[in-house]
Amino acid sequence: MIRGAFLPWFAGLVLFCHAALLPVRAHESYSLSILGQNVCAGSTLYVHYSAPAGHALNNIIVMYLGTDSQNFVFSWSKMVPSNTSGMFAVETYESYAGQLVTFRYFQNSSSTSSPLAATEVVNLGNPSDPCGVCGGNGSTCVGCDGVINSGKQIDKCGVCAGNNQCLDCSGVPYGAYRIDRCGRCGEPKYTCSQGPRKGFPCQNAGECGDGPCTTDLPWESWNLCVDCAGTLNGTLVRDSCGVCGGSDGTCLPGYIIFPPLYDVCADSPLLVDWVAPADRARTSILGYGSVTADGSAGPLQGWGYMDPTQAGSSSSYLFQALQSSGTLLGSSMLLGNHTDTSGSVLFNRSSASQQVSNCVPGGSEQSPRCLSSLEYFRPMQPGRYRMQVFSSSMNPQRIAQSAVFQVLQRPDDCGVCGGDGTSCRGCDGMINSGVAFDGCGVCGGQNACLGCDGIPFSGKIVDICGVCAGLNASCTGCDGIARPDGGMKYDSCGNCGGEDDSCALPPKVGLLPYPADFACGSTLSFWWTAPSNRSSSDFIAVCFGGTPLQYAPGACLPILLNISGRYGEATVEMQSLQPDTYDIRYMQHQPLTSDGNYIPFVVKFSLPFVLKSPSDSSCISLEARVNTQRQVYCPSEEIVVDWSLPPQLANQYLESAVLGITGEMSEGLPCTLACYDAAVGCSTCCDRICGIGQTCTNSGTFVVPVTQSVQSYGLSTPPEAGRYRVCLYDEY
Known part of the structure; x- marks a missing residue:
């Protein structure tokens, strides 16, 4: 029954008879309640009471246990102290799991038919698990580290108690974006676009097996708050010569060089746009050099022709220097034709050994020109650089220059300039593997520990009926067997698995005029009665005489579809039938059985008849x-x-x-x-x-x-x- 130590004012037991305890409305000033809602067997019950001042000292509180709401037996009692309110504790046995408990307040031990107050009926649940859940398995409060109430969870990167270090700025695990200098999310990372490391982060072609290290994502909207001097939220702009903060007098007018607006990593591709007057020299080149202490640019570290025709291309629109198929070393491009006043140059070559396939020094119409030592070179070292325009590769006179731009540290394996390679690394240690810890804390796991409720290690599974943690009750048929299709059901006759026609008017078919057993010519008149379980798929057919009762589509001709109502008559024309012996049949749809056997239609009624010639005397009598x-x-x-x-x-x-x-x-x-x-x-x-x-x-x-x-x-x-x-x- 009840175990443990009661409070000091516990009274002795009093014998009561079995009582059917019904809900009782508390008398004024009397109240009784059980504190808490989830009460587990084996735990402590706390009961609060209140009574009017000066109540009788022989007032008594009784505890009852029962298996249902109508059959309670006496279990425990105590006398009510003289104070007007209080609380007492009662400990329960774990063996009383599933029983009902209630407390009643009586005037005295002899008046137990009319309680002055009563608690609600509480169901004693199974003993609690370490998480305090009645009947639980201890999984609801277990952290990903397996420790109860540790509060540790698996982060979005699959790391137990992690801090989501793999998230890019858009919140995507191992995503492709990072924060630009303006604090805006959207600057993409570079990846190898070809070769065996295609899709892996890169900083240069060497990391791609000499394949291209590029990005296909747009970059025009990066670092918009950076002015031409590289100052966040700065106000300086380029003059017509491309000089940041200049006064148009430092170079020839009409030239503007646009340094990259995105973060450039060392040993990574560099794309530069330019604007120039229409009378510019066809031999003009665009190059870059390191910025010295006085702000000037040092010797060129990479350059390219602004005009594709000078670069060695037969096309005036685009020149691509290729080391081999698919390896882009650099390009010079005009936005229209050779008179255009704008274009772009791509610097993507990383070593002097990288040359155009089958090149010839000086070049010819038949063979491409070999690239010079610094032609189309990408920036290989971090630092501050400035773009410059010269009238030709042989003329050191500077025509225009750009603002200073920054080249950052070499990218890590995740494409982050100066990164440590952890932002895109999976839990398996592989770059861009995308492998993360599952909900069970297993690297690359398939959440095998998750129950159907989505909780790790809950142990809950889907029952036959498709219900999570169900008891197969929702699809158990009248035969007591659970089936995914819902199980067998009672028909309108009360028969388990019946077809309704066992207690109702069965289907019948007959010829008109009744009770004729023959028809004449091509016209067939008939009547029919449908069963109570008819459906829209029922139909009436004419079959050759002797056709087996199992429906044979080739031997039967449907003559009436979409049967409605319980009775009807119809007349059909059958020009294709010749005088012979036939059967007119009522066909009913047969659902798929649980054992997989399937006969689409069954014959519920069959009437043989003879089809006669219209000149037959019997036909005349009709x-x-x-x-x-x-x-x-x-x-x-x-x-x-x-x-x-x-x-x-x-x-x-x-x-x-x-x-x-x-x-x-x-x-x-x-x-x-x-x-x-x-x-x-x-x-x-x-x-x-x-x-x-x-x-x-x-x-x-x-x-x-x-x-x-x-x-x-x-x-x-x-x-x-x-x-x-x-x-x-x-x-x-």
Whole structure:
């Protein structure tokens, strides 16, 4: 029952009978409540009480345990102290997991039928795990280091208790962007665009196996807050000579050299744009040199022709110096033709040994010119540089120059200038592997420890019904077996797995006029009744006689689709059928069974019939007609009946044919021999349509009297209310 030490004022036990405890409304000034919502078996219950001042000292609080809300048994009690409020603690056994507990406040031990106050009924959960969860497995508070309540989690880089060091400035693990000098995220990193290290970060072609080290991302919007002097949020601009803060008098007018607006790493490609007057020298070159202490530029460390035709290209638009297929050493490009006033030069060569394939010193129309020692060289060392324009490669006279730009340290393996190679390294130590710690703390893992609730090591799995931590209850059928498709269900007849037609009107099909067992010519008239479990996929088909009951599409012709309602009639034309023996069948869709066996349609009813030629005598007889002029009559009214016979049958039937009335108990009953009363002999409910001595015709009207014309003989209106059918017989 209850274990442990109670507070000092614990009272002795008092015997109570079993009691069905119902919710009780507390009396004024009396209250009783259990503190906390999740109560685990084996833990301590804290109960708070309050009572009016001066309450009786024999007031008693009783604890009950039970397995359901109606069957509680006495477990523990204590006398209420004289104070008006207080709290007491009760410890429980772990073996009472799953039981219900409640406390009741009574006037005394003899008055336990009307509590003055009561707590809610609390379910004692399973014993708590180290995380304080009833019935838990200790996983809800375990950190990624396996220590309970450590609070450590796996960061976005897959590192337990990490600080997301692999995130780029956009928050993407091992992403491609970094912060530019203005603090804006978006400056891309360089990667090898070809060769065996394609996609790896790079600073120069050597790191790419002499392949290109480039970026395909736009760079025009980087470092927009940096002025031409490289000052953040500075105000200096270039003059017409490209001099930052200049006065247009330091060089020839009309020249502007744009230093790169992105961070340039040492031994990385350098792309420079320029603007020049239309009368510039065709031999002009663009180069760069280190900035000395006095701000001037030292000897050129790399240069290229501004005009592609001077660079050795037969095209006036683009010259590409290639060491081999796919290795771009440099390029000179005009934005239109050779008279254009703007263009760009790419510096991407990293050693003098890198040359154009099959080059010839001096060049010719047949062979490309070999590059000079510094032509198209990229900046190889960090430092401050300035771009300059000269009239030719042989003339040291400077025409224009740019503002100073910075070349940073060589890039690390992640493409970060001066980086330590950790920003793009996976947990496997490989650059750009993209491998990260999963939710279980496993490098490159597949979150194998995650339960279906997404919590590591929760142990929860998806049941057969597809419910996480489910008990297979949502798809358990009436047979007690759980199936992914929902299991077997009761039909409308109460049969587990039944098809509804076991207790309702089954499907039937018949020919019209009923109960004919043959049809004539190409026209088929029929009636049908549908079962209670009909669906839009049910249909009626005509099959060759002897066709197996299992539906055979090649041997059956559907004649009525989309069956609706419980009863109906239809007429169809079947020009392709010849006189023979056939079956008319009601077909019903069969769902896929749990064992995988699948028959798309099953025959629920089949009626054999003969298709005859229209000239057959039986077909001619079908043209006989009989109808009442109204559908509803009273027992006290005469019934007016119209009849007709085809000319071919007139002479044969007129003198012997009789009219009769038969009781119709259902839609499926045929015209049987008419005798609706207890008289012996069917003449009591039949009359000839053409009496002896009368002139007979092919059609006529017969009036059925209310009473028989001769006592106990002759046709008359049925005396009892009900459903009837008027029938025409060839003879008595």
